[in-house]
Amino acid sequence: xxxGDTILRLRRRIADALxxxxxxxxxxxxxxxxxxxxxxDGRTLERVDSRGKHLxxxxxxLVLHSHLGMSGGWHLYAHGVPWRRPRSAxxxxxxxxxxxxxxxxxxxxxxxxxxxxxxxxxxxxxxxxVLADDLDRDRLLAGFRAADQARGIGDALLDQHLVAGxxxxxxxxxxxxxxxxxxxxxxxxxxxxxxxxxxxxxAQMLDAVATGGRHRFAxxxxxxxxTRCGGGIRSRGQGDANRTTWWCERCQV
Ligand SMILES: [Zn+2]
Numbered sequence: 001x002x003x004g005d006t007i008l009r010l011r012r013r014i015a016d017a018l019x020x021x022x023x024x025x026x027x028x029x030x031x032x033x034x035x036x037x038x039x040x041d042g043r044t045l046e047r048v049d050s051r052g053k054h055l056x057x058x059x060x061x062l063v064l065h066s067h068l069g070m071s072g073g074w075h076l077y078a079h080g081v082p083w084r085r086p087r088s089a090x091x092x093x094x095x096x097x098x099x100x101x102x103x104x105x106x107x108x109x110x111x112x113x114x115x116x117x118x119x120x121x122x123x124x125x126x127x128x129x130v131l132a133d134d135l136d137r138d139r140l141l142a143g144f145r146a147a148d149q150a151r152g153i154g155d156a157l158l159d160q161h162l163v164a165g166x167x168x169x170x171x172x173x174x175x176x177x178x179x180x181x182x183x184x185x186x187x188x189x190x191x192x193x194x195x196x197x198x199x200x201x202x203a204q205m206l207d208a209v210a211t212g213g214r215h216r217f218a219x220x221x222x223x224x225x226x227t228r229c230g231g232g233i234r235s236r237g238q239g240d241a242n243r244t245t246w247w248c249e250r251c252q253v
Pocket of ligand 1: 226227228229230231248249250251252
């Protein structure tokens with residue numbers, strides 16, 4: 001699953017490769033044609049934005065909206081370089097003057113009018129982007145306080161309406177860094193506890209952006225004892241979606 005750090009890196013890479021170019025857009029796979037991506041053919045890519053796990057490519061009054069989920073991907077290639085996946089699998093091919101960006105699959109790929117961004121159900125209800133330059137920490141905290149206080153912090157961190165961009169890796173890693181047990185209910189945590197977890201997620205994800213995602217994880221899929229205290233690392237499904245959480249049963253309280 002691509003978390004916010006992956007999407008932010010992708011945003012920058014696509015922007016560097018294609019922004020300002022007039023883009024030849026094609027849809028080799030029928031799913032891309034159904035999504036209407038060919039409507040963008042010949043337009044100039046003006047800007048690439050991200051909101052949590054959502055990627056938004058602005059082509060004048062139309063926007064290409066992508067969410068990769070568990071299965072989707074974007075590949076970038078210089079012209080003439082062989083692709084790692086077959087052309088027929090590509091939902092969208094965006095060919096600029098210097099490079100091409102290829103989109104493969106995922107739960108969301110669609111073209112929508114820029115004027116709809118502010119009212120679109122998928123986008124308008126997103127919480128603050130944990131990686132935003134101008135992150136409003138008061139609003140972020142207020143959102144967590146307005147949520148069901150019986151929810152475990154590890155579960156709440158995945159709720160994109162509360163905070164956008166955090167996935168399974170960084171929910172576990174952030175709770176570990178802040179020494180907070182991911183099973184503790186929100187109502188049991190102080191504002192300082194909550195802020196510490198959210199700041200840890202942001203710091204770790206920004207670090208992953210800077211290092212290109214080559215990140216060593218402390219608890220996520222970690223085998224062996226805790227590197228901090230020697231205690232046992234446990235994992236168990238959490239929340240309605242039963243997404244696995246990893247944590248140290250000794251040093252996270
Ligand atoms: Zn530990």
